[in-house]
Amino acid sequence: MxxxxxxxxxxxxxxxxxxxxxxxAAPAGCVLGLIGPNGAGKTTLLRLLARLHPPDEGALRLDGRPFGEVPRRVFARSVAYLPQLAVLQWPLAVERVVALGRLPHLGPWQRPGRRDLEAIQNAMEAADIGAFATRAVTTLSDGERARAMIARALAVEPRVLLxxxxxxxxxxxxxxxxxxxxxxxxxxxxxxxxxxxxLTLAARFCDRLVMLHEGRVLAEGAPQEVLREETLEEAFHIRAHRxxxxxxxxxxxxxxxxxxxxAPDINGAGK
Amino acid sequence: MTGVAKTDRLQPIALASRTQGSWLFIGLTLFILLFFALSLSLGRVPLAFFEALGALLEGEDTLGAIVLYEIRLPRALLALMVGATLGLTGAALQGYLRNPLAEPGIIGVSASAALGSVLVFYYGLAAVFPLALPLGGMAGAFVAVLLMHLLAGRQGSALGLILAGVAVNSLAAALTALALNLAPNPFAATEIIFWLLGSLADRSFTHVALAAPLMALGGLVMLTLGRALDALSLGEETAESLGVDLGALRLRLILGTALGVGAAVSVAGAIGFVGLIVPHLLRPLVGHRPSLLLPASALGGAALTLVSDIAVRFAPFGPELRLGVFTALIGAPFFFYLVIRLRRETW
Structure with a gap:
């Protein structure tokens, strides 16, 4: 499924x-990598999957249900979205930012309970940000901030992580x-x-890759099948050692x- | 990974604590009670406060009791409610626009509400139908929030917001000036000036009864925005992915602002800068959380307005200072300071 x-x-x-x-399509248990050059449509596709933008054509489904049939809060609990650029308006404490991941689980006036605190702690441990949990998020380095944002997404305990x-x-x-x-x-x-x-991270950590190029799927499948000489050249205009x-x-x-x-064969290290 | 960072299981103490910020709320409440009492006991007419209070409670019609009930009590109540509304609206607008310069006065909402009230008054509708006054104020505020929204956009930068505010403010000022210019008699002109300067003097329980329910309703609407504003501090996309309905949030904010500021301005005139100063001073004290800042700013706004309204009674010269003039005199330099600080951060 x-x-x-x-x-x-x-x-x-x-x-x-x-x-x-x-x-x-991403089944349970799958890490699906979306690769492609700048402007290929990767972020747009991810925003569609996060239901932040409707498609002009086509269908999107969560667990087999069309997006339109999934209530807003259920969707927010099921799908966490981590945008490329972290927006942080106020100097909130890091743990407060992570705690925002629990919003979809709380009723309008409900305070975070044991279960929520546990999820927040787990997320902070997983992202290794315990050392600066009480610091203002605006004072973090880029890397620290990126991890704080990941912890925020993990705190949702979503089924799908984008x-x-x-x-x-x-x-x-x-x-x-x-x-x-x-x-x-x-x-x-x-x-x-x-x-x-x-690309190496994509090859090593993803079960499947989808390579986008100019808004279309150029290649799709297991990493070795996607990261081929021709596809890399067509999509990225590069030659690579594989x-x-x-x-x-x-x-x-x-x-x-x-x-x-x-071009001359430079894939001496390959296959 | 070093062992330093991972000493023991993390304890998000602040998160688990239910009491965070409660000392602030207690302090502000005590402060308000104190100055509410002072507002009743201090004035141009010397009054034996406790004597008057006793007479009032026993239902005697002494001069003191009348001054207390007919003049000072409505005035103190209005200061409380108008201040709370302005502080709350400032905090809500700043949270929604994610901009520390947002304030009902600066973005033109107060001026438009004043214009709405002036027009209603000008055409004599207020005399025919008492609710026309707050309705006019609310209509003005509503149009202003809507205009600002269209002009500055949702991701309004500080610059876009201020420019939109200047535009809305100038339009409201121009139309108010026109009404002043065409005023049929000097009496009407004086009345119009009341809304421009803002004051709580000579208000009665009619005004309280007129505006209080609307301000309360607007305040309640805005107090429900806390969670969504918290989420918005991570940007609109993340907020939406956390289940925030941005359209509904915007609608509630516009409604709350129009109800609250519209009603407040229609009975007290344009009182600026309360919504700017109060959230700004209190924000660090609530850990910068928009949700906590809302009730804190309501209390802070009430406190600042009560204090200011006492201060204007003791101006060492001529006629009583108008409340709106006083808040502008302390608020404008504060605005200067904020702009200078933002400049340092940006450049």
Whole structure:
């Protein structure tokens, strides 16, 4: 059963098509990576999945139910959305920000209970932000802030986690940590859709990849099938070193290709 | 991972605590009670306060009792309610627009409400139908919030907001000036000036009865916005993903502002800056949480207005100072200070 799926969704901004008949499905237990060059429509697709924007065409379903049939609060409890840029208006304490993740679980005048505090604590531990739980969120470094935002999304305890470039501001250690967090979320029966630019992380931590290019799905499937020479060149205009380390695939973007002329084989490390 | 950060299981103490900020609320309440009593006992006419109070409670018609009941009590009650409304509205607008410069006076809501009241008065509707006055004020406030919304947009930057405020304020000022210009007699002109300057002097229980239910209703509507405003501090998209219905939030805010500020201005005139200063001073004391800032600002607004309304009675010169003039005199420099601070942060 697909926890969240999009079927033939299209979005147009004015006359310009941003997404054209895109399909995507993430079953429980799956980390689905969304890759593609800037402007390919990744964020738009993620916003559709978060129900922040309606598609011009196509259908979206949560757990088999069309989005339109899912009540607002149920949807908010089931799907957490982590936008690319964290907006933080007031210098709230970090734990207060994380606690906002419990809003969909609380009635209008209900205070957070034991269960909520537990979820907040778990989320803060998972994201490793306990050391600055009481600091003002505006005083954090970019990386610390990114982790605080991830904790906020985890505190929702959603079934589906939608994350837009969650590792962009992080150092390698915390990148791996966040990817492991996403994996664990899937292992516990959730689904994750994550936008990534780091291809090796995409190859290693995602079960499936969807590569978008100019609003269409260019390739879809297991990481090795998607991260091929032709697709990388067509989507990103790059040539990359690809290889395996044990069972794991890695991809190192090597040079930009500007023409379609045949290029020398640089994939010495590969296959 | 170092062992330093992970000493023991995290304890979000502040989260579990039910008492956070309660000392602030207790303090503000005591402050209000004190100044409410002072507002009853102090004035131009010396009054043996306790004697008058005793007479009033026993139903005797002494001069003191009449002064207390007919003049000072409505005045203190209005200060309380108008101040609470302005403080609350300021906090709600600042939370919604995520902008510390938002305030009913600055964004033109008060001026438009004053215009609404002036028009109703000008055409003599107030004499025919008493509710016309608050209705006119509410209509003015409603149009202003709507206009500001259209002009500044939802993600209104500080600049967009201030520009929209200038536009709405100028339009309201121009139309009010026109009404003043065309005023049929000097008496009408004086009355119109009342709304421009803002005052609680010479108000009666008629005014209290007229405005109180509407202010209470508007206040209640705004007090329900806390959760949504908390979520909004993470931006509109995140708030929406947390289940906040932005459309409903906007509607409730506009309704609450129109009801509260419209009713307040229609009986007290435009009293500026209370909604700016109060949330600003109290925000750090409630951990910057928009939801807690709402009730805190209501209490703070009531306190500031009570104090200001006592202060105007003791101006060491000429006629009594108008309340709106007094708040503007302390509020405008505060606004200067805020702008300078925002400048430092931005540049």
């Amino acid at each position: 697909n926890l969240i799926e999009a079927e033939g969704v299209s979005v147009r901004l004015g006359r310009r098509p941003v997404l054209e008949r895109v399909d995507l 994350a837009d470039e969650p590792v962009a501001a992080l150092d390698p250690g915390h990148q791996l940590q966040v990817m492991a967090l996403l994996r664990r979320h899937a292992q516990k029966g959730g689904a994750v859709v994550v936008v990534l630019h780091e 290889g395996r380390f044990g069972d794991e695939t890695f991809v190192i973007p090597w040079e930009r290709v500007t023409t379609n002329a045949a």
